[in-house]
Amino acid sequence: xxxxxxxxxxxxxxxxxxxxxxxxxxxxxxxxxxxxxxxxxxxxxxxxxxxxxxxxxxxxxxxxxxxxxxxxxxxxxxxxxxxxxxxxxxxxxxxxxxxxxxxxxxxxxxxxxxxxxxxxxxxxxxxxxxxxxxxxxxxxxxxxxxxxxxxxxxxxxxxxxxxxxxxxxxxxxxxxxxxxxxxxxxxxxxxxxxxxxxxxxxxxxxxxxxxxxxxxxxxxxxxxxxxxxxxxxxxxxx
Numbered sequence: 001x002x003x004x005x006x007x008x009x010x011x012x013x014x015x016x017x018x019x020x021x022x023x024x025x026x027x028x029x030x031x032x033x034x035x036x037x038x039x040x041x042x043x044x045x046x047x048x049x050x051x052x053x054x055x056x057x058x059x060x061x062x063x064x065x066x067x068x069x070x071x072x073x074x075x076x077x078x079x080x081x082x083x084x085x086x087x088x089x090x091x092x093x094x095x096x097x098x099x100x101x102x103x104x105x106x107x108x109x110x111x112x113x114x115x116x117x118x119x120x121x122x123x124x125x126x127x128x129x130x131x132x133x134x135x136x137x138x139x140x141x142x143x144x145x146x147x148x149x150x151x152x153x154x155x156x157x158x159x160x161x162x163x164x165x166x167x168x169x170x171x172x173x174x175x176x177x178x179x180x181x182x183x184x185x186x187x188x189x190x191x192x193x194x195x196x197x198x199x200x201x202x203x204x205x206x207x208x209x210x211x212x213x214x215x216x217x218x219x220x221x222x223x224x225x226x227x228x229x230x231x232x233x234x235x236x237x238x
Contacts, residue, residue, distance in 0.1 A: 001062040004058070005027065005029055006056075009023075018039075020036045020040055024058070025098075030103070030107040031102040032105065035066040035069070036069045052092075055119070078120075080123050090238070091122050097136055097224075100228065114204045121208065131204070133220050137224065140224075140228070145231055154174050165192075166187055167184060169185045185223075186223055191212065195210055224238060
């Protein structure tokens with residue numbers, strides 16, 4: 001039995017003497033794993049279309065343990081991104097975190113298109129930290145870890161406008177009254193909370209256009225790492 005799917009390669013690792021196992025996010029099937037027989041050989045026909053950060057149409061043959069790649073049509077290799085280390089390294093960190101967060105074999109076509117938009121944008125434009133963070137938060141929400149950002153996570157009262165907010169990982173914000181009895185992880189500004197709300201409520205292209213200063217971006221990065229670690233049980237670096 002064969003299956004043709006459009007997918008973005010997230011990661012690969014060596015298997016046996018000349019093979020590789022690939023992890024990809026597929027438009028039709030979600031996160032998939034499959035093997036490329038002989039793709040570590042110098043002149044392997046399929047290897048270039050199965051490199052990480054490549055969008056390809058892949059023909060898979062059903063196998064006992066792993067599906068096997070039988071054919072590959074390259075759709076986009078994001079050459080400008082791969083040729084620019086300053087842009088490539090932060091994108092690789094985002095993709096590495098996504099690979100751990102995404103559940104196996106659960107399709108999500110809108111998020112697949114978000115991932116394509118992210119890679120295309122980073123390939124064609126300047127590096128955008130907020131765009132990558134927004135993408136991660138959309139996948140975090142899909143994994144079932146949407147924090148409370150409008151009401152206190154403890155007493156459920158609607159949050160009042162204040163200069164600083166206290167955040168408890170992974171559940172969300174607590175009000176000034178409840179923070180006196182609940183250990184909190186983060187103090188963050190009102191604008192940081194607004195940025196997180198946009199991440200979760202608006203389309204990715206809108207989230208990439210909002211403004212945040214360097215301190216706010218660093219706060220969101222640290223919070224995102226903690227959320228990812230809570231989901232995966234593994235250290236996340238972005």
